[in-house]
Structures are given as structure tokens and as C-alpha cells.
Amino acid sequence: MTESLRIHIKVNGRPESAEIAPNLMLVDFLREHLGLQGTKLACDQGACGACTVLLDGRPVTSCLTFAFAADGADLQTIEGASRDNGTLSQVQNALHDCGVPQCGFCTPGMVMMMEGFARQDPLPPGQTLETWMNANLCRCSGYQGFRRALDQLANEAGNP
Amino acid sequence: MLIDDHTIAASRRRIAGFRLHRPVTIDEACDLLARFSDGAMLHAGGIDVTNRMKRGFLQPHVIAVQQVAGLSGIRLGETEIEIGAATRHWDIEIDPGLRHALPTLCDYVAGLGNIRIRMQGTIGGNIMAAEPGYEMPAVLAVLDAELVFRDCATRTERRLTVDQWLEIRGANPGPLLLTSIRLPRRPIALAWNRQLRPALSLVAALRHDGTGQMRGRMAVTGGSSGPLIADIALTAAGREDPDLGLVARAWVDRLPLLQLPLGPDAGYCSEVIPILCRRLLQTLSKRLP
Numbered sequence A: 001m002t003e004s005l006r007i008h009i010k011v012n013g014r015p016e017s018a019e020i021a022p023n024l025m026l027v028d029f030l031r032e033h034l035g036l037q038g039t040k041l042a043c044d045q046g047a048c049g050a051c052t053v054l055l056d057g058r059p060v061t062s063c064l065t066f067a068f069a070a071d072g073a074d075l076q077t078i079e080g081a082s083r084d085n086g087t088l089s090q091v092q093n094a095l096h097d098c099g100v101p102q103c104g105f106c107t108p109g110m111v112m113m114m115e116g117f118a119r120q121d122p123l124p125p126g127q128t129l130e131t132w133m134n135a136n137l138c139r140c141s142g143y144q145g146f147r148r149a150l151d152q153l154a155n156e157a158g159n160p
Numbered sequence B: 001m002l003i004d005d006h007t008i009a010a011s012r013r014r015i016a017g018f019r020l021h022r023p024v025t026i027d028e029a030c031d032l033l034a035r036f037s038d039g040a041m042l043h044a045g046g047i048d049v050t051n052r053m054k055r056g057f058l059q060p061h062v063i064a065v066q067q068v069a070g071l072s073g074i075r076l077g078e079t080e081i082e083i084g085a086a087t088r089h090w091d092i093e094i095d096p097g098l099r100h101a102l103p104t105l106c107d108y109v110a111g112l113g114n115i116r117i118r119m120q121g122t123i124g125g126n127i128m129a130a131e132p133g134y135e136m137p138a139v140l141a142v143l144d145a146e147l148v149f150r151d152c153a154t155r156t157e158r159r160l161t162v163d164q165w166l167e168i169r170g171a172n173p174g175p176l177l178l179t180s181i182r183l184p185r186r187p188i189a190l191a192w193n194r195q196l197r198p199a200l201s202l203v204a205a206l207r208h209d210g211t212g213q214m215r216g217r218m219a220v221t222g223g224s225s226g227p228l229i230a231d232i233a234l235t236a237a238g239r240e241d242p243d244l245g246l247v248a249r250a251w252v253d254r255l256p257l258l259q260l261p262l263g264p265d266a267g268y269c270s271e272v273i274p275i276l277c278r279r280l281l282q283t284l285s286k287r288l289p
């Protein structure tokens, strides 16, 4: 038994509306319906971070979120991460400069986590970008490059 | 175009269809829960609901409660702290009032899972999922929390301690909506060790009881369906007791059993739990207000 419902979501600043089945996952809505294939699906159980998107500014796993739960929300995916003029964002530049992406499969999720971090205010004591990034896995194990990218971002922000 | 079952191809594990309900009041949610009873599942953050459905668990009705007014948020009273059942872990971590009143609870929650899980998952979902490794029942039990339910069959409120809830939850307690969690607002020290999680984790609380004694509660989470809980009373002088090892051993002896059906074996538990308990006592004695 599947009853449809209409949802309205702003995706990367653009209003979208669709008639969906309740059992449609957000990751499928993005990839299959909107064609936004930058959001990846890997573990499918909330552990790896490949499917991270920002829901009203907060990073969530789109593999564990039904599309209906995003109704009325402001959603940001990797496709909306670059600057308005199409150049790379500061986070993307840092990852690029430090040669972080290898196969690149985890990179969109990493970028969205970092963008999400920048939007949180207040942050609980002791939480840093580094502690947040424990939540994302890289099968190519490019963690050293990643650490350099974090250092670069910290330097740019004036707290080396 | 309707995006339906047939066009859902990307998810590794397909989820069967269901009928979605989106109540906006507690009464509406309760009506639905009473009406569909065994065929309905509440969806708060949806993490466990989704994971279970991906594993093939099927409910014809899903009741999404995230829009329900009054089900989330933190209220600080003179003597009590109230946390709405649908409050997300992250909102507990960052709440300035709660951080002032009970900072160790905020710190504990900040260590759960990963940041995405905490942004999405709710405290009520963690309790009601009844998964062996989930920690909130243990933490709330040692803090002497009460769970406030709306009994949707009788339309009455039921306040249960965590211990009472753990006792009745396996015996089909009927359609219950967890509405909030209430914690006494008083000085209390909380300490934990999660290094061996999910196999084993310990949390303990210690407070003065106003009669010159200290009351301790410890809970072990891991390989059993709910936390194992043990109480201890200590004389205030015991706080300085150099032989914390003995106190730890006495406390651990009060646990109902050391065999965790799904976890490490009894021999391992009887060696390791007293060591972890002793470390907790050291931390607690420093943190005791």
C-alpha cells in the first residue's frame, strides 16, 4: 500500500515540488529524480557520511532520511557548494590544494560536513572540525591529505 | 510524475510501501496510534525506523511525529528538567540552560554516534528503539529520570522510572507515546566509560542524599536487551576511601548478573567491569559537587 504525497523543498536555493511515495529515500529523490548525482550512497546505514547533505543547515544522512521528512526544508547538496560564480568554495579549494580526493567518492560528503560545520553557532565546548570529521570515512584512506586541508583552513581562518 | 515504488532503484535495500500520517498535536498522534495499534510505527528522527525497514520490517502505517507541537524542546523548572521526547541529541548538546544545569549530560550526549546521527536522532527514539547498545536508558536511569508517556488507549498520563519502563516494555504495554523525560534538578556527578562500546559501556552517578550518605547508581549497557543497574549507598567518608577497588567490587556485586547474553562472556565481564567501575569512582569523587 503506498499513498503519494506532494513535497516542496528548496534544493540549492531552487524551489522543487514533487509527488512522491512515502517510502522514497532522500538520497534517491536527489539522485534519481533531481539528477543530482554528486550525493553518493555507500554504507546505506548512517555510518560513512558519503550521502551527507545539509537539511536547514544541519548535516544529515540522506540514506536514512525519507524524502517526506525534508518537506518544507532548505536543502543543500554538493552541487550547491561552489560559489555563485562557479568557482570552488574555500573548503573545496583546501581539499583540492592538498590533493585529498583520490577516487573522490567520499569527497562530496566530506565537503558537506565541512560546510555544515561552518554554519553551526553555537558549538558545544570541545567540538572542532576535526572531531566532526571523525564521522566521515574514506576508503582510499586519504586522511593525511585531509589533515593538511584542515590545517590550511585553520590557517586561513587565523587560528593555526 | 509520481515517484513510486517502481522508480526507486538506487537504495541498496528497498523499503516496502506504507501509509504516512503527519499529526501536529499529541492528541492526533495518540488517536492514530490507538487506531492502528500494532500496525503502526512512530517516526521521530527516523534512523531506526528506516534501518529496520531496510532490513524488511514492515508496518502499514507510519506516524511521523517531528511536527507534533510540544513534543520537543527543553524546559528548566525549579526542581525538574523536562526534555521533550522528540528533542534531537544535538539540541541537547547545545542548550545553554541545560549545559548550565547538568553539563555532564550534554557532554555525554555529545559523545553518541556521529554528528549526523545526533543532528537527526532524538532522545525518545534512542530510548524507545530498545536496542541493546543504545545508551540513553542507562544514562537516564542513573540520573533517576522519569519517562512521561501518554497512554493512547486510556488517554491518561503515565510517569514511569526507567527501571519500571524496562520491566514492563517487553510485556506489550499497549499504545504508548513517550512525550517527555523528566530529570530531578539537583547536584549530581556523572561519569562514564565508553571505550569498549558497543560490547560494554558503563555510566554511574553519585550524589549526596542529604542524610550524610551518598547514593550511587551504575548501569552497564551492552549485551543485554536493557541496561543492568545497581545501586549503592556510601558513607560520606567513603568518598575519600583509598580502596576504591573494594567499593567498586561491592558495587559490581550488586549488578543483577554479570552474564550479558549478547555480549562478552561472564569471566571477561567479572574482570573488566570492576576495573572500569573503579575508574568511574575516581572520576565521580572528583566531580561530586
Ligand SMILES: Cc1cc2nc3c(=O)[nH]c(=O)nc-3n(C[C@H](O)[C@H](O)[C@H](O)COP(=O)(O)OP(=O)(O)OC[C@H]3O[C@@H](n4cnc5c(N)ncnc54)[C@H](O)[C@@H]3O)c2cc1C
Pocket: A045, A046, A047, B041, B042, B043, B044, B045, B046, B047, B048, B049, B050, B065, B085, B086, B111, B112, B113, B114, B117, B120, B121, B122, B123, B124, B125, B126, B127, B128, B129, B133, B134, B135, B136, B176, B177, B178, B179
Ligand atoms: C551510525 C550510528 C551510530 C550510533 N551510535 C550510537 C551511540 O554511540 N550511542 C547510542 O546510544 N546510540 C547510537 N546510535 C543510535 C541513535 O542514537 C538512535 O538511532 C537515535 O537516537 C534514534 O532516534 P530517532 O529519532 O531517529 O528514532 P526513530 O527511528 O524515529 O524511532 C526509533 C523507535 O522509537 C519509536 N519512537 C520514536 N519516538 C517515540 C515516541 N515519542 N514515543 C514512543 N515511541 C517512539 C519508534 O517507533 C521506533 O520504534 C547510533 C545510530 C547509528 C545509525
Ligand code: FES
Pocket: A040, A041, A042, A043, A044, A045, A046, A047, A048, A049, A050, A051, A052, A061, A062, A063, A064
Ligand atoms: S551512505 Fe549514508 S552514511 Fe553511508
Ligand code: FES
Pocket: A100, A101, A102, A103, A104, A105, A106, A107, A137, A138, A139, A140, A141, A142
Ligand atoms: S577518496 Fe576514495 S573514498 Fe575517499
